[in-house]
Amino acid sequence: MKITEIVITPIAMKDPPLRNIQGVHQPYALRSILQVRTDDGLTGLGETYGDRAILTALRAVAPRLTGLDPFDLNGLERIIGHTLGSAAGLATHGLVGEASDEKTLATVLSAFEIACWDLQGRALKRPVVELLGGKVRDAVPYSGYLFFKPAAHTPSPPYETDRWGEAMDAEGIVAQARRMVDEYGFKSLKLKGGVLPALDEADVILALRDAFPDHPLRLDPNAGWTVATSIAVGHKLDGVLEYLEDPTAGISGMAAVAREVSMPLATNMCVTAFSHLPPAVRENAVQVVLSDHHFWGGLRRSRELAAICRTFGIGLSMHSNSHLGISLAAMTHLAGATPELTYDCDTHYPYLVEDVVQEGVLSFTDGAVRVPSTPGLGVDLDLDSLARLAEQYEKCGFDTRDDVTPMLAVDPAWDPVVPRW
Numbered sequence: 520m521k522i523t524e525i526v527i528t529p530i531a532m533k534d535p536p537l538r539n540i541q542g543v544h545q546p547y548a549l550r551s552i553l554q555v556r557t558d559d560g561l562t563g564l565g566e567t568y569g570d571r572a573i574l575t576a577l578r579a580v581a582p583r584l585t586g587l588d589p590f591d592l593n594g595l596e597r598i599i600g601h602t603l604g605s606a607a608g609l610a611t612h613g614l615v616g617e618a619s620d621e622k623t624l625a626t627v628l629s630a631f632e633i634a635c636w637d638l639q640g641r642a643l644k645r646p647v648v649e650l651l652g653g654k655v656r657d658a659v660p661y662s663g664y665l666f667f668k669p670a671a672h673t674p675s676p677p678y679e680t681d682r683w684g685e686a687m688d689a690e691g692i693v694a695q696a697r698r699m700v701d702e703y704g705f706k707s708l709k710l711k712g713g714v715l716p717a718l719d720e721a722d723v724i725l726a727l728r729d730a731f732p733d734h735p736l737r738l739d740p741n742a743g744w745t746v747a748t749s750i751a752v753g754h755k756l757d758g759v760l761e762y763l764e765d766p767t768a769g770i771s772g773m774a775a776v777a778r779e780v781s782m783p784l785a786t787n788m789c790v791t792a793f794s795h796l797p798p799a800v801r802e803n804a805v806q807v808v809l810s811d812h813h814f815w816g817g818l819r820r821s822r823e824l825a826a827i828c829r830t831f832g833i834g835l836s837m838h839s840n841s842h843l844g845i846s847l848a849a850m851t852h853l854a855g856a857t858p859e860l861t862y863d864c865d866t867h868y869p870y871l872v873e874d875v876v877q878e879g880v881l882s883f884t885d886g887a888v889r890v891p892s893t894p895g896l897g898v899d900l901d902l903d904s905l906a907r908l909a910e911q912y913e914k915c916g917f918d919t920r921d922d923v924t925p926m927l928a929v930d931p932a933w934d935p936v937v938p939r940w
């Protein structure tokens with residue numbers, strides 16, 4: 520089997536005004552959809568970020584992959600390494616740590632690697648989970664991801680306002696959580712923090728604890744706090760949190776917090792590449808790493824990360840950014856075959872109102888997604904939806920994720936400085 524053609528389609532999907540330390544989500548989230556075609560007549564699917572910088576890198580690599588066997592993942596990595604060379608790191612939106620050459624390569628590799636896994640599975644008529652060693656669970660539990668949010672975007676985009684309403688205080692977040700739990704059955708909850716003053720966010724967690732006494736709870740201010748503030752929140756939430764995620768910046772900062780608080784610290788910001796693991800382990804900076812195949816280099820490397828975490832007694836969870844069904848399928852196959860993943864995975868999927876995959880294949884029951892059992896990733900493109908979302912990308916007016924500019928429309932004095940509290 521040889522790759523004959525790769526089609527990369529940038530798309531824009533409607534996204535609610537979710538708040539975070541940087542500001543607020545734009546009215547559309549951007550993704551790149553990959554279709555990798557072979558001489559056997561198969562098409563493998565991939566999904567990754569849609570920012571201009573990654574799109575440029577994907578487009579530079581794609582023509583070099585003609586003739587590659589989709590089973591040759593080492594060859595794939597070699598070609599991408601040669602093509603990108605020492606290209607400057609892709610700019611990131613600041614919520615998944617620093618950019619670096621290592622991460623650029625891993626991000627581009629992942630996008631094509633996923634499509635190759637899909638092709639391998641389709642060729643062998645086996646689901647990807649079986650190529651990864653087989654299921655360790657039938658369904659993958661996800662966590663209900665709570666966001667502070669206004670009722671609507673400013674200014675209003677040309678589509679109907681989202682169904683989640685305003686949630687800018689404890690009452691709003693508890694109501695949002697109730698809806699997530701009722702509709703999706705989530706068994707754990709994560710609050711995206713970095714929006715209200717730190718101790719007020721701790722109060723929101725306490726309100727969630729009252730409302731959901733049995734749900735493990737997480738709080739993630741994306742490194743918005745100083746070490747001292749992080750410790751104060753850690754003390755206030757002693758015995759309440761399953762883990763505290765990225766309260767402060769950097770490995771040494773996290774280590775300083777970890778020495779003083781009782782709960783595990785988790786990260787998708789200070790340990791986001793293999794080169795970050797030795798210092799993090801030496802300093803015992805984090806007790807849980809949130810993997811994310813999109814920037815750790817795909818499914819193979821995510822499994823290597825799992826083995827390293829197992830070796831050093833570090834827990835493994837899974838990070839998410841706004842994503843579509845191809846990514847949800849890949850995340851579900853990976854988690855379905857990874858025993859080290861003992862925490863419920865993050866997902867932004869409940870906020871999605873339009874997808875490029877055919878409806879009905881991926882759904883949540885009791886907070887979990889069944890690992891697909893059909894060949895490859897188990898999802899197929901809805902070509903009409905892909906075309907519509909591609910058109911939406913052309914019209915949306917931006918080509919890079921930026922949470923600061925839309926926040927300036929809400930608050931002209933907005934300053935995304937960190938740490939903020």
Ligand SMILES: O=C([O-])[C@@H](O)[C@@H](O)[C@H](O)[C@@H](O)C(=O)[O-]
Pocket residue numbers: 537538539614615711739741787838839840841
């Ligand atoms: O969607 C967001 O605003 C999140 O803040 C996301 O971009 C983060 O990368 C992520 O969810 C996290 O756990 O840090």
Ligand SMILES: [Mg+2]
Pocket residue numbers: 739741764765786787788838
């Ligand atoms: Mg995080």
